[in-house]
Amino acid sequence: MIEQETVKWIKVGSYEEMSKIASSIFVKQLQNKSNSVLGFATGGSPVGFYKEIVKSYQEGKISFEEVTSFNLDEYVGIPSSSPASYATYMIENLFQHVDVPKESYHLPNGNAINLEEECLRYDKSIEAAGGIDLQLLGIGVNGHIAFNEPGIPFTSLTNIVDLAESTRIENARYFENLEDVPTQAITMGIQSIMNAKKIVLIAFGDKKVAAIERLYRGTITEDFPASQLLKHSNLTVIYGSEG
Numbered sequence: 655m656i657e658q659e660t661v662k663w664i665k666v667g668s669y670e671e672m673s674k675i676a677s678s679i680f681v682k683q684l685q686n687k688s689n690s691v692l693g694f695a696t697g698g699s700p701v702g703f704y705k706e707i708v709k710s711y712q713e714g715k716i717s718f719e720e721v722t723s724f725n726l727d728e729y730v731g732i733p734s735s736s737p738a739s740y741a742t743y744m745i746e747n748l749f750q751h752v753d754v755p756k757e758s759y760h761l762p763n764g765n766a767i768n769l770e771e772e773c774l775r776y777d778k779s780i781e782a783a784g785g786i787d788l789q790l791l792g793i794g795v796n797g798h799i800a801f802n803e804p805g806i807p808f809t810s811l812t813n814i815v816d817l818a819e820s821t822r823i824e825n826a827r828y829f830e831n832l833e834d835v836p837t838q839a840i841t842m843g844i845q846s847i848m849n850a851k852k853i854v855l856i857a858f859g860d861k862k863v864a865a866i867e868r869l870y871r872g873t874i875t876e877d878f879p880a881s882q883l884l885k886h887s888n889l890t891v892i893y894g895s896e897g
């Protein structure tokens with residue numbers, strides 16, 4: 655069935671605990687390698703994680719001066735200055751609070767004139783930076799990672815995807831109404847994510863229980879994108895729920 659032996663499962667009792675453990679892994683990474691290449695995620699799950707990271711920065715435990723970062727994904731067709739864009743999310747939750755040079759953080763450009771070219775360029779720039787040392791991930795209720803919806807090939811690199819209706823509904827909370835949620839996104843592919851040297855996946859709450867249980871059961875299938883992570887040689891899953 656699976657390569658479960660290589661996965662580290664950490665069950666937590668609260669969202670705060672999850673955020674603290676995840677952030678401590680990143681803090682350790684930066685303390686060991688100040689010029690790490692980090693992979694960042696957005697959504698509700700990592701908000702507490704970023705708060706902890708900012709706290710560690712303010713306490714002088716880490717610096718972002720030498721860090722390079724790449725975000726997983728961005729919507730197609732909304733301005734990067736929009737309050738709902740992932741670029742805005744990252745500025746508000748992390749970048750404006752730490753000493754990261756503006757040229758050192760990267761998000762895929764969902765407004766590129768040639769989106770195909772932008773996909774190729776994004777994977778190339780990750781490669782040119784030496785690859786991602788440590789990648790943070792959340793998980794969608796349907797098992798999507800970044801914006802890789804069920805059915806996307808495991809071999810996918812950065813690509814343009816149509817968002818599942820359930821994903822649009824989930825993310826409608828960041829927009830005025832459902833109609834405003836873009837129908838497409840630009841996202842690192844499953845293979846681009848698998849290329850990271852280490853991966854930390856966080857998931858907390860009753861809504862995520864089914865997805866985590868399915869992941870734990872271990873059947874690897876493209877219908878459940880996160881399942882490919884079980885093949886990664888350095889995956890930590892930090893999870894829990896209120897119940």
Ligand SMILES: N[C@@H]1[C@@H](O)[C@H](O)[C@@H](COP(=O)(O)O)O[C@@H]1O
Pocket residue numbers: 695696697698699700726727791792793794795799800801821825
């Ligand atoms: N593209 C993001 C994913 O990267 C994220 O993991 C997922 C779960 O989000 P949340 O943490 O808000 O549940 O939502 C979005 O679709």
